[in-house]
Amino acid sequence: xxxxxxxxxxxxxxxxxxxxxxxxxxxxxxxxxxxxxxxxxxxxxxxxxxxxxxxxxxxxxxxxxxxxxxxxxxxxxxxxxxxxxxxxxxxxxxxxxxxxxxxxxxxxxxxxxxxxxxxxxxxxxxxxxxxxxxxxxxxxxxxxxxxxxxx
Numbered sequence: 001x002x003x004x005x006x007x008x009x010x011x012x013x014x015x016x017x018x019x020x021x022x023x024x025x026x027x028x029x030x031x032x033x034x035x036x037x038x039x040x041x042x043x044x045x046x047x048x049x050x051x052x053x054x055x056x057x058x059x060x061x062x063x064x065x066x067x068x069x070x071x072x073x074x075x076x077x078x079x080x081x082x083x084x085x086x087x088x089x090x091x092x093x094x095x096x097x098x099x100x101x102x103x104x105x106x107x108x109x110x111x112x113x114x115x116x117x118x119x120x121x122x123x124x125x126x127x128x129x130x131x132x133x134x135x136x137x138x139x140x141x142x143x144x145x146x147x148x149x150x151x
Contacts, residue, residue: 080130087115102133
């Protein structure tokens with residue numbers, strides 16, 4: 001009896017690119033490996049099904065850790081809003097340029113976090129220093145109840 005349908009396996013899912021394409025494995029990748037193992041196994045020495053369960057548990061753990069890492073980076077980048085950050089950016093001649101400014105916002109596009117300083121986006125990996133900004137309140141900006149008057 002021939003099992004040609006397994007070797008002609010065609011995924012039925014849509015071919016969308018994931019947000020971290022090339023960076024991490026997805027559950028779909030695990031199933032592709034599983035099908036390849038099943039289709040290429042020796043019929044006289046079949047694989048133990050407990051190995052599949054163990055591999056799936058390990059793969060699920062790695063994927064959960066990857067997701068947790070991404071959520072952690074997102075939370076960290078959002079916490080930088082309103083803080084003063086120093087960014088290192090390499091110039092065309094190879095030297096480093098330090099850019100310092102207040103983090104105005106965060107872009108969470110395509111699976112990676114980027115911070116916005118003075119309207120420009122920078123990757124989170126280029127942040128060198130973060131500190132509370134030195135804010136000086138101008139003299140006339142206090143409300144009348146808070147102002148101290150001398151008579």
